[in-house]
Amino acid sequence: MRFRSRFAMKRFVPMVWLVLLQGFAFAQSVQRVPDGEVSTGVYRCSGILWNGMAQGSATVVRHPRIAASAAHVVFDDSAFSPSSSWMSGNFFVPGHHSGDNPADSASAKALRGFWNFSSYGGTASNADFHADVVMHYAYESLAQGEFVGWVAKSSNTTHPLNLSYPKILVGYASTDSFFMNRTGPFSSRFRRSFGMHLWNQNVAVISGMSGGGAFARTSPSREYALGGVIVSGNPKDGAPGSGVRAFDSNTNRLMSYAIQSAARTTATTVTVSQSSPVQIPDNSRTWTTVTLPVSGLPTSIEEVVVSLSIDHTWIGDLEVVLRSPSRRTLTLFQRQGEGREDLQLSGVVASASFRGTAANGDWELLVRDLEELDSGTLDSFELKITAR
Numbered sequence: 001m002r003f004r005s006r007f008a009m010k011r012f013v014p015m016v017w018l019v020l021l022q023g024f025a026f027a028q029s030v031q032r033v034p035d036g037e038v039s040t041g042v043y044r045c046s047g048i049l050w051n052g053m054a055q056g057s058a059t060v061v062r063h064p065r066i067a068a069s070a071a072h073v074v075f076d077d078s079a080f081s082p083s084s085s086w087m088s089g090n091f092f093v094p095g096h097h098s099g100d101n102p103a104d105s106a107s108a109k110a111l112r113g114f115w116n117f118s119s120y121g122g123t124a125s126n127a128d129f130h131a132d133v134v135m136h137y138a139y140e141s142l143a144q145g146e147f148v149g150w151v152a153k154s155s156n157t158t159h160p161l162n163l164s165y166p167k168i169l170v171g172y173a174s175t176d177s178f179f180m181n182r183t184g185p186f187s188s189r190f191r192r193s194f195g196m197h198l199w200n201q202n203v204a205v206i207s208g209m210s211g212g213g214a215f216a217r218t219s220p221s222r223e224y225a226l227g228g229v230i231v232s233g234n235p236k237d238g239a240p241g242s243g244v245r246a247f248d249s250n251t252n253r254l255m256s257y258a259i260q261s262a263a264r265t266t267a268t269t270v271t272v273s274q275s276s277p278v279q280i281p282d283n284s285r286t287w288t289t290v291t292l293p294v295s296g297l298p299t300s301i302e303e304v305v306v307s308l309s310i311d312h313t314w315i316g317d318l319e320v321v322l323r324s325p326s327r328r329t330l331t332l333f334q335r336q337g338e339g340r341e342d343l344q345l346s347g348v349v350a351s352a353s354f355r356g357t358a359a360n361g362d363w364e365l366l367v368r369d370l371e372e373l374d375s376g377t378l379d380s381f382e383l384k385i386t387a388r
Contacts, residue, residue: 028188028203030173033180038097042215042224043180044144046170047094049073049111049136049211050102057171057212058092058136061150061226062255064143065262067092067111067136069211070231070245071120074134091355092136094144099177103352107144110302110355111136112388115257117250124232130195132231133245135258139267139302139388150226151218152247159246160216161190161198161227169205169242171212171230181209183242196248197231201241205230214244266388268297272363273382280312283372287321290365290381294325297359303386304350306332308365310343312376317369318343324354325361335370342376359387 033043049056049069056073060066090111093102102108113136120131153159161167168184183203190198205212210231215224232243245251272292280288306322316338323329330353333343365381 028183028186030181030183030204030206030209032176033097033170033182035097038095038180039144042148042168042170042213042226043182044095044146045148045226046180046213047092047142047144048096048102048172048178048180049090049092050108056208056210057230059170059213059226059229060094060143061135063259063262064141065138066255066258067138067142068213068226068229068251068255069134069136070229071116071128071132071134072122072231073211074114074116092138092142094142095180096172096178097180099179102178106349106352108352108355109138109140109142110300111138112300112356113137113261115254115261117254126194126197129193129197129231129243129245131245132197133229133251133254135251135254137258137262139262139300148215148224148226150247151216152227152249152252154249157192159190159196159198159227160218160225161214161244161246162192163216164189165217165220166224167214167216168224169203169209169212169214169230169244171205171209173206174208175206181206190244190246193243196228196246197243198228198246199232199241199243203242205242214246267302267386268388269384269386270294270297271382271384273380274365274378275380277311278378280310280318280367280369280376280378282369282375284368285370287366287368288378290367290378292363292365292381292383293361294363294383294385295360297385297387299358299360299387301354301357301359301385301387302351303384304354305384306345306348306350307380307382307384308332308343308345309379310367310376311379312343312369312374313341314338314371314374315340315343317371317374318376319366319368319370321366322350323364323366324357325359325363326354326357328354328357330354359385
């Protein structure tokens with residue numbers, strides 16, 4: 001099987017063919033993972049994929065910087081193109097389990113690229129179900145503590161998912177906001193569909209769980225191991241159920257390539273600052289702009305830390321915005337603290353808004369005073385930027 005490294009992502013899409021037939025009584029249904037279990041067992045290595053538009057699921061496997069998922073979560077199957085480009089701002093949030101938007105999570109980890117099978121064509125064909133797997137890589141740890149082992153077999157007839165040992169499917173159902181869900185534990189066996197694509201008509205999954213982990217015990221007394229990724233919910237001739245792309249020697253090679261990619265680039269940090277006082281006009285809707293040029297960094301932002309000092313007699317008049325070279329913005333302060341004097345921000349981590357975007361270029365701090373009578377100056381402004 002051929003392999004391809006992708007440094008580009010078009011967009012995350014929910015699993016378009018993950019259709020559950022209404023009214024069918026599944027032996028095993030999808031349920032929310034109890035709060036007390038999210039940081040334990042198989043759940044501690046599971047997480048949500050997110051880029052602000054749609055969601056999918058993934059599992060940290062073999063190395064703390066790589067996560068397995070489904071190819072159709074990465075590629076838009078209705079418009080697949082090998083020349084698709086990586087979109088910035090895609091990230092993985094390990095152990096996310098709340099109704100809060102993952103973009104607001106301090107645990108969000110930027111994804112940098114992935115390896116997939118070059119034979120994947122983005123359709124719901126048997127051949128594409130067999131190739132429907134990717135290994136994402138990052139430049140920082142994706143793991144939330146220790147993660148479970150994995151198992152790969154060259155033949156699906158000997159794979160633990162084919163046996164009657166306990167199994168669990170884990171992912172983020174699109175019908176349940178941003179909460180982790182599971183199907184199982186169950187002992188029902190997966191059956192061969194095509195190649196290493198296995199299916200089980202008695203087990204349910206839901207859109208959004210695509211790319212999530214299929215875990216199985218390799219014997220009744222052993223711990224769960226990751227045996228594959230969820231790739232379909234309607235895998236064979238319209239039959240209801242769930243489909244899994246089971247791990248084999250080829251997926252092991254994808255893991256190895258992803259690990260190599262994750263290790264290639266080291267982080268570089270620069271600090272730039274402005275220390276000359278800048279007057280902030282009173283009662284003006286025009287932004288006062290301070291520009292800090294940044295150069296010499298690798299291309300992709302990992303962390304941004306902001307510090308600033310404003311001397312002002314009524315900070316409730318102020319709005320303060322940080323703008324990156326890629327024109328992304330983050331509001332640092334917006335008219336809070338009415339009646340207070342002077343604004344000090346020290347070591348504010350602003351990474352989530354800029355991860356994965358261009359580090360080099362002009363960074364701008366925008367400040368304005370929207371009410372009369374009180375005035376002030378921007379005394380200092382500092383950025384500490386880490387990129388890979």
